[in-house]
Amino acid sequence: MTIRTVAADAGVSVAAVSKVLRNAYGVSDGLRAKVEASIEKLGYRPSVAARGMRGQTFTLGVLLVEIANPFLPSVYHGIESVTDEAGYKIMVGVGAARAGREAQLIEQMIDNRMDGLILVASQISGDTLDRYARQIPTVVVGHHEPTASSFDTINSDDFEGARMVVRALYEAGHRDIAMLAMDDKHDHAADVSPQREKGYVAAMAAAGLTPRVIRVPPSNQPREAELRALLAAPDRPRAVFCWSDLDAVPLLNLAHQMGIRVPEDLAIVGYDDSPVAALPLISLASVDQDGRRMGRMAAQALLSRIGGRAVAEHRLITPRLVVRGSLQGG
Amino acid sequence: MTIRTVAADAGVSVAAVSKVLRNAYGVSDGLRAKVEASIEKLGYRPSVAARGMRGQTFTLGVLLVEIANPFLPSVYHGIESVTDEAGYKIMVGVGAARAGREAQLIEQMIDNRMDGLILVASQISGDTLDRYARQIPTVVVGHHEPTASSFDTINSDDFEGARMVVRALYEAGHRDIAMLAMDDKHDHAADVSPQREKGYVAAMAAAGLTPRVIRVPPSNQPREAELRALLAAPDRPRAVFCWSDLDAVPLLNLAHQMGIRVPEDLAIVGYDDSPVAALPLISLASVDQDGRRMGRMAAQALLSRIGGRAVAEHRLITPRLVVRGSLQGG
DNA sequence: GGCGTTTCGTATACCGTTATACGTCAATCA
């Protein structure tokens, strides 16, 4: 069952069928009708692989850091809502939060002749990204590279989000505010955690307070010991801002287990406003990045880039603090 | 940069390079060394698309019902651990819990010349699955079709899991035990929810109790109203077994909000043992399906099927009840 | 009516691999 089968059935040439498939120029209504009837009758479906060897595949690759991260579904749904309408398909690659793994997946997607790539929270360095982006239209979400010229970036304003948290904690009367940041051994200043850290430090300084950053291993590693140590320490802070709900939710639970009252003894604010944070029993204050919107914008940027735009676009979305019980009792 | 570039650089024929790439017969050590040196030097990567036109793509498709479902990551990781070693790549398709969407994705994966497919919790009917499975090696996870001959199935013993829950609730002294099942308008008895329902009904009958099944809309639709109505009803049951944590977690939170004590006034047991259930503040008893193991078994089955096995294999894994605070106070 | 100009359809080179058929040469065998 190939394009040749269809051509024979419709009594036309192979090229004619191809033209109909591609909406190419030079097809009469009569021809189109004949061909479409045959396609329908035979249930023919063109091979993406063969198609990709010369033309477009109409398939986009989406790379997610980690499948268990609760923030990613919203971004994915945002992307999908846009690409669906435009008639593009999506293939997802899951990179276990390791840069090597991600590079492998990107290459795989290039090998599969995808038309474009959206990388969500990639841990790959700017230089490497740049090299890949020259080979395939690319949009990066959740990775700050505002000067990149070969790809677009869509980000939440992580600096501002952290400042909002510090200000809210300050207004709630807290002065002893610590931050839980991801221990980034690769020192990628472009990642979201360091950005939030900068915002935190700046806001603390602006309020005349001394910043105190505590680093924990990344989320794909166990880190309960570190959290427990923090809570048991004699100089336990009165408020903790966590770079992600992935840390804030376990911290909140651990505090509860250890008999520490939240927020009376310890206020906690997370980041991402994941579904778990919103559960009444958890009630974790958190920063909402509006992942859906970021996904939509990323997809739009990618489509326009595939459409020919060459000059890079860098967007920053202002986040929103969702106040809940872990910040303000009630 | 094609196979021809490499051939020219190494001073050999295109066929020779192809042979080296495929580990085919008739390659001397000297030739192999020359070719591999050129590949390394040029950084050549074969095109999967072109490769797929005649040979294998070494890429497997994994279809997930819904990206936000917290049970799926464990299955995915299980699959990955096996396929990684075997040198296969994975592409993920996300089907928004709609059969039409899933069919579309399956076709897309066939179009992309994937070597095999793993469908996780697919909602597609047995007949349709059968039609696709004839075109491409297929393994189905979380969908009971024990008589299917064209594809393999890997399932948790949902019937037994439900019975375990009823027995545990019975032993805890409960008699008024209801079940929250998914409202399956398509009436797919093969899905997991109806299987659990059967196990529940059987166990209730065995204990001499009257079953009481309450149906709620599927998880991609809002269903807070139904849950709230259940809790507010004058004949509110004393224990509820939920077909999934996706319902049990909101129910638990709602009960707490409405001042209903868990488990004193209402015992709740979920299914899937998702990460949220294990949080101390939630402490939801749940049935653990061991998704990781199911994923591993699915991948192994698929590889052996790709390897030539034609007779279908149907595996049933015994689940395990994880007792927590929502079932037994302490 | 002769001459460009569209419009429409066909023939076919090409995309980057794989796999088969085949040729060459040295080693082995009767």
Added chain:
DNA sequence: TGATTGACGTATAACGGTATACGAAACGCC
């Protein structure tokens, strides 16, 4: 020694589409 066998490389026809070049009508214009 001539024939057979294996080992190793090469040439090349697929694979299933796309896109370009091109031919044949139909059309518009003076």
